[in-house]
Amino acid sequence: MRFGFGLKKKDKTGARSGRVTTAHGEFTTPVFMPVGTRASVKGLTPEELKEIGVEIILANTYHLYLRPGHELVKNLGGLHGFMHWDGPVLTDSGGFQVFSLCKLRKITEEGVSFSSHLDGTRYMLTPENAVDIQEALGADIIMTLDECTPYPADHEYVKNSMELTHRWAKRCRDAKKDNGQALFGIIQGGMYRDLRKESARSIIEIGFDGYALGGLSVGEEKGLMQEMVASTVEYLPEDAPRYLMGVGTPEDLVFGVEMGVDMFDCVMPTRNARNGTLFTRQGKLVIKNAQYEKDPGPVEDGCGCYACRNYSRAYLRHLFMAGEILASRLNTVHNLYYYTALMKGMREAIAGERFAEFKREFYAARS
């Protein structure tokens, strides 16, 4: 099946719902993609992800390139065969990790060279090999290599960085084989509205299967992030999916969807789960708190997840305090269920043209 996107419904707020077709099945948007950094959504099996309602996952090119290596993954059936997940997968280009994890980073026109955070080995990512690596990994949606502009940075620096990202995007487009994988372009431009606009136009001009907003949620104030999303989305074509990279909190997702964003990913639900912070409709719950020591109730009343159906807050607190592996696992099940249910709720609200009402109820529940 070739990649495709069909816009199904637009709510009067700007929120929209659609359906994406990939070589490994379809998913509905707006969608949240759990992060499976090293070809594993930490602690969970693919069967559990499906039971939770997950339709697409993300894996990190940088980590898999370093270990176990993209050729090994390719020879074991690509990411799908390797990790036993037969649904859609998206891989990032590795660019963000190089900029956030690596030392001795050197950016040239050619690409970015860096030392592995594992053992210091020197590697180089170029637009061409970022595409090659992602082709070997076999994801359904792959991303262009970009420079994730640091924040804060002055206008000139951001403009130069953005222009390099544009040249790299073009090289990714040229390197891309016609193999059924979709390639998404990434819009940069830092926290400057004029550059975001320029970047959107340049990336759209090159032409991609989808458009991502990169370089956000990197330390800027929430209002600034929202301004950048709002002012970029307006330039994006209606007929391609829009992906807000690395975002975010439940509030960020509600905001992003209202702005017309279709796809999101973030380590927050999985990482917070391992740290014992659980998401509920009423807000966050820190399971180690003494108030839950003897609490026989579920994490969230009315939640349909496996953890809430079968375990008390007291048991989950006990597991967490004891450092039991099952704590990470049950907490992750709950948080991903929460995120997945939140997206489903938004899709249904869009279908019913009542997104504004959904948003009011979302905020009312947590006040």
Place this chain on the structure above:
Amino acid sequence: MRFGFGLKKKDKTGARSGRVTTAHGEFTTPVFMPVGTRASVKGLTPEELKEIGVEIILANTYHLYLRPGHELVKNLGGLHGFMHWDGPVLTDSGGFQVFSLCKLRKITEEGVSFSSHLDGTRYMLTPENAVDIQEALGADIIMTLDECTPYPADHEYVKNSMELTHRWAKRCRDAKKDNGQALFGIIQGGMYRDLRKESARSIIEIGFDGYALGGLSVGEEKGLMQEMVASTVEYLPEDAPRYLMGVGTPEDLVFGVEMGVDMFDCVMPTRNARNGTLFTRQGKLVIKNAQYEKDPGPVEDGCGCYACRNYSRAYLRHLFMAGEILASRLNTVHNLYYYTALMKGMREAIAGERFAEFKREFYAARS
């Protein structure tokens, strides 16, 4: 349902098979009990344990007494309700952990006082409160408090220690309520045949629902352990279950079953799994070894476990090298499946009166 044991079949070798009835269902013997130290078999859910074929699990009184506390567990439905496991559970008395984990241990006629390995708090275990704690935890089978005699130790020391264990056993029997829980007595006597015999007779004279062999696999040579098992089992009644505590390797299980032992527990399959050592019919497999880096085959050909049905050695090695939580989990699934299948194979061999043949094949496969 009250506790009961029915011997179903005796093989000509001495191996035997039976059925134990408890307040939370039945299990067939010989059986291996996975260890769920802190009310969790590390990394797995009760549903997975059942899918693997596990019929009874063990939990540790010592750990649960210290954290989260037996009263808390009782108020949350006992171990069954707390950890969402509705099958049979056995708890030990805590004695072994006090002797292996605790400092500032002081043994008196009254009981044993010790400092918690968690925070140094002083506690005291007596025969009476060991029973009370296990009643609160609500296991189907509970154990008497014993002194786990150190090894090596001279005859006089072991004799005195054993006699204390007998007096404590009697006090446990007297403290035990008629509440449907079964109480097993523990035979000590170190590595002395005469003392093992004396201990068996004394414990049987007090009278219990089952008889356990304690103080073995504590550093002695394999042959000595085997001699002690063989020379103790001959004094045990036919109509009560026999439990070899804390044992052991697959070879130990085959030996024990041949001697007529019915129940076993050991952390080996679960702990080794987390350390990346996997049990197979052909012997142990250390998943981090470079030879498995690109190996597309399952851990064990023909194994029916979830891990072997869905993942390659290469993927399991990748997960292990990356320190992924899923590595512990999939490895544990495999090892418990191996142990459970081994016991099932032995039960079937006993039913067919071909245990000697089973044993030959067991050793032939690993040579």
